[in-house]
Amino acid sequence: MAPDASSSPTFSPATARPLRVGLVGWGSASQVFHAPLISSTPGLELVGVVCRRLEVGQAARAALGEAVQVHAEPQALFERGDIDLVVIPTPNDSHHPLALAALRAGKAVVVDKPFALEAAQARELVDEAARRHLLLSVFHNRRWDGDLLTARALLRSGRLGRIVHASLHFDRYRPVEPSRWREAGGPGGGLWMDLGPHLLDQALQLFGAPVAIAADLVCARDGARADDLFHARLRWADGLRVDLHASTLAAAPGPRFALHGTLGSWVKHGLDRQEDDLKAGLRPDPARPQDWGQDPSAGRLVTAADPQAPSPATVEQPWPNEPGNYPAYYAGIRDALLGRSPNPVPATEALAVMALLDLGRQSALERRELPCDGINLLGCP
Secondary structure, three states: OOOOOOOOOOOOOOOOOOEEEEEEOOOHHHHHHHHHHHHOOOOEEEEEEEOOOHHHHHHHHHHHOOOOEEEOOHHHHHOOOOOOEEEEOOOHHHHHHHHHHHHHOOOEEEEEOOOOOOHHHHHHHHHHHHHHOOOEEEEOHHHHOHHHHHHHHHHHHOOOOOEEEEEEEEEOEOOOOOOOHHHOOOOOOOHHHHOHHHHHHHHHHHHOOOOEEEEEEEOOOOOOOOOOEEEEEEEOOOOOEEEEEEEOEOOOOOOOEEEEEOOEEEEEOOOOOHHHHHHOOOOOOOOOHHHOOOOOOOEEEEEEOOOOOOOOOEEEEEEOOOOOOOHHHHHHHHHHHOOOOOOOOEHHHHHHHHHHHHHHHHHHHHOOOEEOOOOOOOOOO
């Protein structure tokens, strides 16, 4: 289902009981994204959380309330008969085994990105869910970033003409490497596995399947143990090039989006604010969806005054952003479980992202562009 800024599935509590959700882990992803979004979605009820350490379980219960049951092991949550959906926002190397166990226990599953460590693991999960007729979805929440929704609307409008080049940046300035698993150099760590899924998924959503990829993964910080800077170029058969870039050493970040076409350009600086708002303790209000996801930092639209002129003068104007809509993801999951709408992020689409992540790693090792033919990109729009 293509994200849409204006659509958010509705729910009538008179027609269905709340769907009961279990959350595996109480790390930053659970605290910032999943618990707040689940709890603010009508028709979903967070009833269980897995915390192996006592002090973490106490913190989770303090945040979520005494009605939420804390489990020491994931299997105890999976075996609960009252759980409709299991959400897995755990370290990347645990996504595959935990999701497989939850599916085999008969649960619908949401997995945080990246879907797994490699496409072969992701394919096993897709096949397992299909065999059991269970919903399997991946939390590609940045499909509902306001800038992505704005870019989609501009492309659909034709205002920029045929797009010939685009760049998507996700830049940060973190010169000192934090002490956490993402930077430790183990399986699933590094910036390519952290931010690469977001940028690849957004490129696929906007432009469909590329024909080739060339990626460069770099350990740029002093003493870095995992890649902390990457640049990837995707190429399409019609000549389109899309550059994906992320860095931990960008004190002056590049534009979040830049689209350049035959009729003009659109450039947007600054990240979508929904993550920062969630970190600050703000929550979406289902009664006032218009108050959520607003980004006052408009992009710039530059178009030709006379597209037929050899060297046309240009007209520049601020271009307002579509509102971001992270709440739409879990509303879509709810309605998919109730049989009212499609899965908002089908696992087959996330499998396409995994295939490109694998190919990007191979490209970086071989230092050359690699063709995308022969890999599974069937989930692309």
